[in-house]
Amino acid sequence: MMAKESRSGSAAPLVFSLTGLILAVPALLLPLISAGKFGDERVSLLFTGVAYLWENGMRLLACLVLLCGAVLPVALLATVAILHAPDRIRWHISNMRFLSHAARIMERWAFPEVQVLAVLVALMKMGSVVDVSIGPGFWCYCGMALSLVLAQRSFDYDPYIPLASPSAARIAAPT
Amino acid sequence: MNRYFPAVRLRSNSVASALAVAAAIMLVPANLLPVLDTETSGRNRSDTIFSGAVELWHHGLWVLALIVFTASILIPVFKLAGLGWLLVSAKRGGHADSRRLTRLYAALDFIGRWSMLDVFLATFLAGLVQFGELSTVEPRSGIVAFAAAVVLTVLATQAFDPRILWPDHGHTPSHASPR
Numbered sequence: 258m259m260a261k262e263s264r265s266g267s268a269a270p271l272v273f274s275l276t277g278l279i280l281a282v283p284a285l286l287l288p289l290i291s292a293g294k295f296g297d298e299r300v301s302l303l304f305t306g307v308a309y310l311w312e313n314g315m316r317l318l319a320c321l322v323l324l325c326g327a328v329l330p331v332a333l334l335a336t337v338a339i340l341h342a343p344d345r346i347r348w349h350i351s352n353m354r355f356l357s358h359a360a361r362i363m364e365r366w367a368f369p370e371v372q373v374l375a376v377l378v379a380l381m382k383m384g385s386v387v388d389v390s391i392g393p394g395f396w397c398y399c400g401m402a403l404s405l406v407l408a409q410r411s412f413d414y415d416p417y418i419p420l421a422s423p424s425a426a427r428i429a430a431p432t
Numbered sequence: 433m434n435r436y437f438p439a440v441r442l443r444s445n446s447v448a449s450a451l452a453v454a455a456a457i458m459l460v461p462a463n464l465l466p467v468l469d470t471e472t473s474g475r476n477r478s479d480t481i482f483s484g485a486v487e488l489w490h491h492g493l494w495v496l497a498l499i500v501f502t503a504s505i506l507i508p509v510f511k512l513a514g515l516g517w518l519l520v521s522a523k524r525g526g527h528a529d530s531r532r533l534t535r536l537y538a539a540l541d542f543i544g545r546w547s548m549l550d551v552f553l554a555t556f557l558a559g560l561v562q563f564g565e566l567s568t569v570e571p572r573s574g575i576v577a578f579a580a581a582v583v584l585t586v587l588a589t590q591a592f593d594p595r596i597l598w599p600d601h602g603h604t605p606s607h608a609s610p611r
Contacts, residue, residue: 261591265514277549278530290556292558292561294563294567295563295566297563297564297566298505299560299561299562299563301502301559301560306556306558306559306560307559307561308553309523309555309558309559310555310558310559311572313570313571315571315575315576316581318551318571318576319554319555320554321551321579322552326552363606365541365590366586368545368548368552371548371549372552374499374546374549375552375556376556378496378499378500378549378553379556379557379560381493381496381542382488382496382553382557383494383557383561384559385491386561386567387561
């Protein structure tokens with residue numbers, strides 16, 4: 258089972274997750290959207306909305322958005338990359354099981370594709386109110402979200418999780 | 433039959449039920465309280481989730497209105513109804529529809545995340561549209577209640593153990609056995 262390859266090949270999850278991690282850097286740092294009205298221009302990074310919520314007292318909501326939209330997707334990409342790293346740099350098998358469990362949990366709370374849809378909806382909604390333009394950070398974020406989806410689809414959790422565990426049964430549920 | 437499973441069934445059912453009820457309660461303020469206040473050129477407007485979708489519809493953005501309505505109203509309701517059905521089925525112990533119910537569980541597990549759309553949308557708009565007196569967007573308490581409802585439904589789905597839907601709990605569906 259450990260040697261089992263995914264549909265896209267054994268290196269696919271590693272490639273997709275590393276691609277996602279590389280794209281995550283500009284996605285987090287570059288402007289997502291620029292909006293202007295009567296000469297006044299505002300640039301929105303991924304964290305702009307989160308910072309606004311935090312400053313206005315909605316701190317739990319800010320943490321939730323930050324976790325689901327940025328922290329967990331990046332952490333999940335890193336976890337998948339570690340799980341598929343070459344043998345010589347991988348951890349002990351017990352840690353791998355822990356990481357696999359962690360990846361399974363993170364997968365349920367990492368929603369970058371929903372964030373992408375939300376930004377697209379916001380773009381169309383704001384179009385009539387302000388002048389909007391898409392920044393490079395948004396394309397990088399889309400690429401990161403796509404890489405994460407592809408990494409998840411080609412990632413085989415099973416080798417690291419004992420079959421008797423509840424997580425294994427959940428994973429085995431048909432989709 | 434695994435002796436472990438009666439306890440799992442009880443715990444899984446009770447925790448999932450409690451979380452689902454809490455989510456249903458949170459959906460009430462989430463849908464009644466305003467989620468966004470918008471001020472454009474001196475005109476104030478306060479929107480609930482439903483009125484926001486209706487406004488999009490009136491502006492001719494039908495696709496967006498349908499997306500927002502589906503993600504923010506239909507999916508949470510469908511998810512809670514589906515979860516309720518799963519819990520009742522598990523309690524009755526009828527396993528005739530195990531395969532179908534497990535598929536329903538997988539579907540509920542998948543669609544739940546899309547309810548976060550409105551939360552991300554409100555956060556994004558609030559961060560970007562701050563043009564002083566020209567145009568501002570402010571998130572309101574309804575969005576906090578809605579986010580809580582979404583989190584609770586996701587937790588309820590996670591707490592539910594789909595194995596209790598099967599007659600022999602130790603076995604998973606043959607076609608879905610580990611690859």
